[in-house]
Each structure stands twice: as C-alpha cells, then as structure tokens.
Amino acid sequence: xxxxxxxxxxxxxxxxxxxxxxxxxxxxxxxxxxxxxxxxxxxxxxxxxxxxxxxxxxxxxxxxxxxxxxxxxxxxxxxxxxxxxxxxxxxxxxxxxxxxxxxxxxxxxxxxxxxxxxxxxxxxxxxxxxxxxxxxxxxxxxxxxxxxxxxxxxxxxxxxxxxxxxxxxxxxxxxxxxxxxxxxxxxxxxxxxxxxxxxxxxxx
Amino acid sequence: xxxxxxxxxxxxxxxxxxxxxxxxxxxxxxxxxxxxxxxxxxxxxxxxxxxxxxxxxxxxxxxxxxxxxxxxxxxxxxxxxxxxxxxxxxxxxxxxxxxxxxxxxxxxxxxxxxxxxxxxxxxxxxxxxxxxxxxxxxxxxxxxxxxxxxxxxxxxxxxxxxxxxxxxxxxxxxxxxxxxxxxxxxxxxxxxxxxxxxxxxxxx
DNA sequence: AACGATACGGAGCGCTGTTCCGCTTTGCAA
DNA sequence: TTGCAAAGCGGAACAGCGCTCCGTATCGTT
Numbered sequence: 001x002x003x004x005x006x007x008x009x010x011x012x013x014x015x016x017x018x019x020x021x022x023x024x025x026x027x028x029x030x031x032x033x034x035x036x037x038x039x040x041x042x043x044x045x046x047x048x049x050x051x052x053x054x055x056x057x058x059x060x061x062x063x064x065x066x067x068x069x070x071x072x073x074x075x076x077x078x079x080x081x082x083x084x085x086x087x088x089x090x091x092x093x094x095x096x097x098x099x100x101x102x103x104x105x106x107x108x109x110x111x112x113x114x115x116x117x118x119x120x121x122x123x124x125x126x127x128x129x130x131x132x133x134x135x136x137x138x139x140x141x142x143x144x145x146x147x148x149x150x151x152x153x154x155x156x157x158x159x160x161x162x163x164x165x166x167x168x169x170x171x172x173x174x175x176x177x178x179x180x181x182x183x184x185x186x187x188x189x190x191x192x193x194x195x196x197x198x199x200x201x202x203x204x
Numbered sequence: 205x206x207x208x209x210x211x212x213x214x215x216x217x218x219x220x221x222x223x224x225x226x227x228x229x230x231x232x233x234x235x236x237x238x239x240x241x242x243x244x245x246x247x248x249x250x251x252x253x254x255x256x257x258x259x260x261x262x263x264x265x266x267x268x269x270x271x272x273x274x275x276x277x278x279x280x281x282x283x284x285x286x287x288x289x290x291x292x293x294x295x296x297x298x299x300x301x302x303x304x305x306x307x308x309x310x311x312x313x314x315x316x317x318x319x320x321x322x323x324x325x326x327x328x329x330x331x332x333x334x335x336x337x338x339x340x341x342x343x344x345x346x347x348x349x350x351x352x353x354x355x356x357x358x359x360x361x362x363x364x365x366x367x368x369x370x371x372x373x374x375x376x377x378x379x380x381x382x383x384x385x386x387x388x389x390x391x392x393x394x395x396x397x398x399x400x401x402x403x404x405x406x407x408x
Numbered sequence: 409a410a411c412g413a414t415a416c417g418g419a420g421c422g423c424t425g426t427t428c429c430g431c432t433t434t435g436c437a438a
Numbered sequence: 439t440t441g442c443a444a445a446g447c448g449g450a451a452c453a454g455c456g457c458t459c460c461g462t463a464t465c466g467t468t
Binding site for chain 3 (some may be wrong): 016053055059065
C-alpha cells in the first residue's frame with residue numbers, strides 16, 4: 001500500500017505532495033460518484049466532489065478509462081487471484097469456473113454501468129477494455145482449459161469471448177427486475193457443458 | 205400497404221402532403237445514416253441528409269426511438285411473423301427456436317449499434333425497448349413454451365429475459381474479430397437444453 | 409528569500425440533443 | 439382566382455457534455 005501501485009501510469013507517483021493528495025482525493029471522489037451516478041458520472045461532478053478543477057482531474061487521469069481502472073484495480077486483482085485458488089479448492093474445474101464467473105458477474109452487476117463501458121465500441125475505453133481483459137482473460141483461459149482437459153466442457157472456447165459475453169450479459173443489470181443477469185450468465189456457462197455423455201471422469 | 209402502418213404515431217399520417225413527403229424522406233435519410241454511422245447518428249446529420257431542418261425531424265419523430273422504430277418496423281414485423289412459421293416447418297420446436305433466435309441475432313448484428321440502444325438504461329429509449337419487445341417477446345414465449353412442452357429445454361425461462369440476453373450479447377458485435385456474437389448466442393441457447401437425458405418427448 | 413519547476417483552476421471550444429418561434433407553404437372556401 | 443387560417447418548416451439559441459489551454463498559485467530547493 002503506498003506509492004508502489006502503478007501500471008496505467010495514473011497512480012505512478014507525482015513528486016509534489018499536493019499532487020499526491022489530490023490524486024487520492026480524486027480517487028475517493030470518483031469512487032463515490034461512480035456509486036451514486038454510475039461510471040459515466042460527469043467529469044465536472046467528480047472534480048467538484050473532490051474540490052479540484054477540471055485540469056487536475058485530466059492531468060492525473062488523462063482519460064476516464066484511466067480513472068475507472070485506478071478505482072477498480074484492487075477488485076480486479078482480487079478477482080484475478082481468486083481464479084487459481086478456486087481451481088484448487090473446488091471439486092472440479094467446471095465448478096471452479098462456475099464460481100469464478102459468478103465472482104466476475106457480481107463485480108460487474110454491483111458496479112453501476114461498468115459493464116456497459118467494457119465494450120470496445122468507444123475508442124475512449126479501449127484502454128479500459130484492454131486493462132481489465134489483460135488481467136482476467138488469462139485466468140479465464142486457465143479455468144477453461146482445466147475444465148476442457150477434465151472433459152467437462154466442450155473445447156474450443158476462448159476466455160476472451162466468454163469474458164466479453166459475460167460482460168455483455170451484465171449490461172443494464174438492475175435496471176429491469178425482469179432481467180436477471182446472473183441467470184443468463186449461468187445459462188451461458190451451462191451451454192459450455194458437453195452435450196451428451198457428460199464425459200466427466202469423476203463426475204461425482 | 206401504406207398509410208395503415210402506424211402504432212407509434214410516427215407514421216400515422218400528416219394531412220398536408222409536404223409533411224407526408226418529408227416524413228418519407230426523413231425515414232430514408234435516417235436509414236442511410238444508420239447504415240453509415242450507426243443508430244446514434246447525430247440528429248443534425250440526419251436532418252441535413254434529408255435536406256430538412258431540425259424542427260422537422262423532431263416534429264415527425266419526437267424522440268430518436270420513434271425514428272428507429274419507424275425505420276426498422278418492417279424488419280421487426282418480419283421477424284415476428286417468422287416465429288410461428290418456423291414452428292410449423294421445423295422438425296422440432298427447439299430447432300425452430302434456434303433458427304428464430306438466429307434470425308433475431310442476424311437482425312441485431314447487421315444493424316450497427318442497434319443492440320446497444322435496446323437496453324432500457326436510457327429513459328430516452330424506453331419506448332424503443334418496449335416497442336421491439338412487445339412485438340417479439342410473445343413470439344419468443346411461444347417458441348419457448350413449445351420447446352418446453354416438447355421436453356427439449358428446461359422450463360422456467362421467460363421470453364423477455366432471453367431476448368434481452370440475446371440483445372446484450374449482440375452489443376458491439378463486429379467491433380472485435382475475436383468476439384463472435386452468434387457463437388455466444390448459440391451457447392446461451394444451448395444452455396437451455398435439458399442437462400441430461402436429452403429429453404425426448406418421452407418424459408412428459 | 410528568491411526562483412524555477414510543478415501543479416492548479418476554470419474559462420472556453422466544439423459537439424451533442426432539444427426547444428421555440430417567426431416565416432412559408434398548403435389547401436380550402438369564397 | 440384570390441384570400442386566409444392553419445399546418446408545417448427551418449435554424450438560431452440554449453443546455454449539458456468532454457476536453458484543452460494557459461495565466462496563476464504553490465512547492466521545495468538553493
């Protein structure tokens with residue numbers, strides 16, 4: 001915990017301490033604004049909340065994506081780290097995959113509007129997309145491979161497409177009580193199962 | 205076929221013929237703009253393309269949703285009508301469901317940005333959401349019920365959630381070669397299948 | 409204390425959607 | 439044919455957004 005968390009360059013480390021303080025304030029303000037108004041909260045609002053000018057916010061976080069990445073970095077890391085752990089603690093790789101996807105889904109549906117912004121439509125969010133996916137796709141691939149090796153799922157599905165599928169399914173979650181993103185994600189994952197023979201060696 | 209297609213009121217029927225002509229022009233211009241720039245094409249551009257002022261566009265189509273609905277009404281109708289037809293022509297209800305979902309998916313992925321706007325996030329598009337879904341959900345329900353009755357899928361899934369799930373999966377299709385919306389939709393639908401026994405009519 | 413580097417604030421630009429109202433066109437009626 | 443409401447039109451103008459830019463304030467070092 002300190003100056004060591006960099007990566008996007010956003011949290012790298014300004015030298016002057018007012019700059020450093022502002023960065024923290026900004027991060028907190030952004031987190032609060034994201035909760036209240038979603039990740040698309042107006043930049044002006046975030047700046048106002050932090051009590052700084054617009055210039056400051058853009059100097060520290062050149063793009064909104066950088067800000068979002070910085071705010072959620074810890075949670076993304078936690079999610080990524082949970083993958084291998086689940087693989088060890090779960091009865092089968094497929095169970096681990098299911099649970100991990102559940103973690104990811106929970107993360108997305110509880111962050112108002114985050115899923116919507118994970119799409120690479122807008123070049124503005126390209127770096128956000130890339131950042132999240134770079135961190136999580138390898139984990140997903142690992143789980144997928146393990147489950148495929150174990151004969152529980154059909155092979156040939158890449159982590160990237162699954163992650164994007166799940167991300168997409170989470171868009172707008174919570175805006176309509178008739179739509180339950182988690183249910184649909186579960187359906188998608190169920191679709192991965194081997195159609196017949198169930199072929200799992202120890203399907204318990 | 206002509207003046208009879210109303211519903212949103214957008215195509216109802218202005219009395220003066222200049223108004224009527226403008227409405228047609230606007231519809232064509234919008235369709236063209238949607239192809240070129242997606243359904244979020246700036247209103248000004250659409251107006252300019254049609255050679256009319258902004259007031260005109262807003263008078264005929266008070267909201268962008270109305271315009272989109274009007275542009276795609278025919279295709280949505282065609283899709284809706286294909287449902288029952290497929291149910292009759294297909295070997296099993298599940299096959300019909302699969303094919304119909306494929307139709308819907310094709311419709312969405314070929315209409316640049318349409319899927320993204322089908323979400324009820326933005327109150328602006330509420331009427332678009334409602335209009336499309338009102339037309340298609342009953343059809344989907346019918347197919348779902350038929351397949352469930354036939355024992356091919358797990359019961360308990362509503363057309364509305366499936367349609368939204370499919371719609372979501374289609375968001376951003378075509379922006380990333382590594383993401384194939386159709387594949388993910390197929391996975392989702394595969395998830396509906398009964399887990400074991402492959403459920404022939406036997407068990408009903 | 410003084411001074412250069414660093415960071416700050418917010419006015420301002422450009423681009424959206426949307427409204428509003430003076431002017432034009434239309435079609436009916438005299 | 440002509441006159442005249444009423445219906446329709448155009449685009450200036452307003453509001454909200456992201457983002458930039460630069461004169462000014464602050465920091466920390468000499």
